[in-house]
Amino acid sequence: MLRKEVAEFIVNKEKSVLYIASSNKNIEIYLENMKDIENKTIIKVSDIQEKDEYFKVNYKLMEVIKNDDKVIIFVSIEGLIEKYSLNEDKIIFQLGKGLKRKDVIDILNENGYEKKYLVENRMEYSIRGDILDIYPPNGEYPIRLEYFGDEIDRITYFSNFDQKSIEKLSTVNMYINNNKKEYKSFPEIIELLKKNKDINIYVENIDLLDYKFQEAILRERDKEEEFNNILKYLNKNSEKLEVKKSEGDIPRKRHSFSKGGIKYENFSQIKEGDYIIHENYGVGLYLGVEIINGMDYLLIKYADEDKLYVPIESLNKIERFVVDSNNVPELYNLGRRGFKKRREKLEKDMLKFAKEIVKIQAQRKMKIGYKYSPDTSWQEEFEEKFPYTETKDQIQAINDVKKDMESSKVMDRIVCGDVGYGKTEVAIRATFKAIMDGKQVLIIAPTTVLAQQHYERFIERFQDYPITVEILSRLTSGKKQSEILKRMILGGVDAVIGTHRLLSDDIKLNDLGLVIIDEEQKFGVKSKEKLKKLRNNVDMLTLTATPIPRTLNYALLGIRDISLIETAPEGRVAIETEFIGNDKDSVRKVIMKEITREGQVFYIFNRVKRIEDKLIELKKILPKFISIDYIHGRMNPQDIKERLKAFERGDLDILLSTTIIENGIDIENANTILIEGIDKLGLSQVYQLRGRVGRGNRKGYCYLIMDDEKKISKKTSQRNETLKSINELGGGFNLSLEDMKIRGVGELLGDKQHGALETFGYNLYTKLLQEEVEKVKGEYVIDKDPEINLDIEAYIPKEYIIGSERLVIYRRLLDIKTEINLSEIKEEVKDRFGEIPKPLLNLFVYLTLKIKAKTLNIVQIKEEENETFIRFNTNYINMEKIMKLIEEKKARYSQKENGLYFSGSALEFLKEYERGEE
Structure with a gap:
């Protein structure tokens, strides 16, 4: 029986089914091939080494044992040899x-x-x-x-x-926790199931299962009798099936995506003990929040033990001080004009640079590019065949790219998204759109491995359409290259995928319309110069997980456009990063943990001359049945390709590799990576390597092998702390910001801006530079908040929201521009933290008034003992309407200083005024 036939065989059974599979991979294939089943519960008892997964499975089994509902239970060898508790606490x-x-x-x-x-x-x-x-x-x-x-x-x-x-x-x-009671073996679980259910029991490939049991016995000698008893039980009580690999590809199911929203934490979030910079007073040390007269204030320590209390509504004047961490920043004196003088001087330099930026932006807008047609029916059909459901961020990025292509400007867009978040599909759709208009496309990747991976992905997606895709790399023979080059000139090739080979002088196309660059930071200086020339003439799309500082900064300043893909696919689990010692026991333990759950392992060793020695070393500490091979960039390209294919097929358990696999390798069954020599690798490089695992819905592990901690540098230590903190999904963009802090940002925008960066730190620098750009353009508006004084206590009580989470909520509240968003966060706060206390309700009133006042051109609101004063900006307000409203309300009022005095609530008055405007 072929694997693709097994799912249909199981589904068609009237009875419940208990199916013992010879591999976890087979179980995944059966589940993907099953149609929707409404009359049976499906339970997967595999890959349960994780405590979370084990508990979930244990309780599911407990439930189905008690009822007479029909079930389908898939069990792997891990599930068979585990024990279960049926306690009903x-x-x-x-x-x-x-x-x-x-x-x-x-x-x-x-x-x-x-x-x-x-x-x-x-x-x-x-x-x-x-x-x-x-x-x-x-x-x-x-x-x-x-x-x-x-x-x-x-x-x-x-x-x-x-x-x-x-x-x-x-x-x-x-x-509750059920691990204190009596445990039962899986044969005992089967007997309990049989009491309430008419159940078929199937075992596939019993010889292979027997072999796996013998290997398990080698690892756990004390359980030999127990394991053999399980095998005897299965031989006696089950029907045997011989299952072979299916011919052809297994169809992938169309996935939906998670309900997760934005996790409101980032590297710019200040915490107690952080160095901060206030835009008026300079660098200080943040000490926390204090309540004074019923309001929250940020406490900042300056030189000579001076302290500054900043009202919480001025939080936007403070940024985390992100600059070269090799130097501890010097605190400013509050009572002197040192920082103010320094700022005034640097702002002159920033103004010059802002003019350069505006000039670049203006030149960019003047470039007239090819205007693509709207989507064709073929494009819609093609996109519908994508075997996954797009995330909202992915859809936004796709729409951004299409909008650029359909405009007359030359596109220069960066799509930044974490590894496995769907950037390639954005590129594929842009490529299809360009080809539909008769244009040719170049897709440039930094490595042969990544180019090959892209080639296979593009071929797979375009297989139903008359589109010709070729590849130019070290794997392409000289004769084949010559043939492709001729067809490119004649227009016989629609898309060419390759490495920097595509930037050679002999590359000529009939009608180039789009260039896609994957991980631009990996290219050398000469390649980047050639890319810069291309950027003047054709649409450019850059894909990256961790943009380099200069690229990131250009995007933030509007010199290039950027789309962020921050939403993780459904089932994607955050990769767990751990540090382990550089000893054979630690290495063997983590490798065997992955092997016993039928997974595969990457081992990164970035020293070509010693990689064969490392292979021998690993073979010595691992069982003989584990297959291992290596690749590195100096090998024959064909050998690299064949060994990668062997790993992808599952013929290899471990792939020992240099950083050549940093980009593009996508193997769902490889979910553990060990990285040796992390002190020699960049932060974003480690992050990219880490992204080779956890690509599916199984938990991924990244083990960073540490040498003697006493010998590591301060910079390495700091980088390690950063890596520990990025266990969440989607950290690549934030990591690029953090990388600036660790490496220093002196060369970010050239020597001229070095002094400004050192003084202001990255966050404040970009904010001030953006203001200068807006001033040059004549777009700068002083967004002055209205003066609001209320006779109430308005703050977040410390006992209601605790620690740094309180500052996160404050930051979000102060960023809100509309009443709808304010209402949404109010509901969220009530949901997460419970009934909202009076001081926080007052803060919501204060913020509502602030939003209304800005909308209605009010410059001052003052409430005191049931008396309210509102001052209007008479340049933008119709005082006659105000007076008419007051007369209709028969309120006691007096007009003074472009404003009104009256009794009652300012909020109620403004609501009435808004209704009158409508």
Whole structure:
């Protein structure tokens, strides 16, 4: 039986099915080939070495054992040799009922739950006011309970990514920790299943399964009898199937994507103890938030123990001080004009540079490029065949590129997205669009390996259309290259994929319309100069996960356009980064952990001369059944290709490699990478290598091999701390900003700007430079906030939102421009932290007034003892309408200083005024 036939065979069975597979990969293939099944529950008991996955499976088995529902259960060898607990300790939460919150917390503490401020992992809980968040071992999502006294007033699932509620519930079952009770083997689980179900049991490739059991016995000698008993049970109680690999490709299912929103943390977020820079006072040390007279103030320490208290609404005047970390910044004196003088002098230089930027932008706008036609019906059909559901960011990037192409300007756009986030599909659609208008396309990659990977991907996507794609690289023979070059000139090739070979002088095309560059930072100086010349004539699309500082800065300053893809695909799990010692036991342990879950391993060793010695070294510490080979950039290209193919097919367990695999290698079954010699690699380089794993929906592991910590430099130590902090998805863009801090930013925009960068730090520098650009263009508007004085306490109480999360919320609140967005964040805050306390409700009133005042051209609002004064900007306001409204309301008022005095609430008055305007 072929693998693709197994899914149909199982689905057509009337009875429940227990299917023991010979590999995890087979299980994934069966699940992908199954049609929607409504009458049976499907459980996958594989890849359960992770504690989270094991708990989920254990509780699913517990549920199906008790009922008589039909099920399909897939089991791998890992699932067979694991033991399960069928203890039924659980809590049922219901609206208006349930245990007292104190009793629930006692149970959680007794069962090993860890208390955190925000819940992100299983077996964690959090208390915030009336909110109790719990991430139990069962279920897909954590649970949020809101209490009113001793009763549960609200139950929801919530996202542990952005902490927002995603689904309301009336009742939910939560299992406690069940690992204290009696365990049962899988044969015992089968016998329990048979009591309530008429079930078919199938075992595929029993000889292969037997071999895998013998290998498991070699690793765990003490379980030999136990493993052999499982095999005897299966031989006696199951029907045997012989399953072969399917011919042809297995169709990929169309995936949807996660509900996760934005995780509001980034490297610009200031934390206590950080150096900051205030745009008026210079560099200081941030010490936290203090409440003074009912308002929150940021406390900043300056030289000579001077302290500055900055009102929280001025948070936008403060930036994290990002500059060369080799030098500890010097704190400024508050009482002197040192910083102000320095700033005035540097602003003159920045003005000159701003004029250069505006000139570049103007020249760019003057370039007239080819204007592409709107999408054809073929384009729509082609895009519909994409086997995944696009994320909203990916769709936005695609639309940005199409809009550029359909305009008359020359496109120069960067698409920045983390590894595996769908940048290549953006390029593929742009290529298709260009070819539909008869244009030719060049796709340039930094390595032969990446060019080959792109070639295969493009060929696969274009296979149903009359499109000719060729590749030019070291793998292409001289004769073949000559033939391709001739056809390119004649227009017989639509798209050419290759390395820097495509920048050679003999490359000539009939009608070049689009150039796509993958990871531009990997090209040398000469290549970049040639790319710069191309940029003047044809549309350019650059793909990158970690843009270099100069590229990033050009994008932020509007010299080039940028689209960010920040949303992760559904099921994508953050890669876990760990440091391990450079000893054979540590290395063997992490490799065997991946091998036993039937995964594959990358081992990065970036020394060509010693790579064969490393191969021998690894073979000595690993079992003989593990297959391992190596590749490096100086090898024959054909050998590289063949070994990569062998790894992709699964013929190799471990691929030992230099950094040649940094870009483009996409192998879902390779989910562990070990990187040796990280002190010799750049931060973004380590990040790119790390992105070779975790490409599917299995957890990826990146192990950074550390030498003696005492010998590492301060810069390496700091970089290691950064890598530890980027375990979330989508960190490439932020990492580029952080990389500037570590490496220094002196050469970012040339020597002329070095002094400004050193003085202001990167964040404030770009803000001030952008202001200078706007001044040169005549677009700069002083966005002066209205003066609002209310006789109320308005702040976020420390006991309501704790620590750095409080500053995150403040930053988000102060960035809000519309009442709709303010209302959304108000709902989110109530959802996450519980009933909103009076001081924070007052802050929402204050911010609502601020938004309304800016909209209605009000420059001052003052409330005191039920008396309100509102001053208008008479250049933009119709005072006659104001007076008419006052007369209609029969309110007591007096007109003075372009404003009004009246009794009552400013907010209510402005609402009435807005209604009158409508």
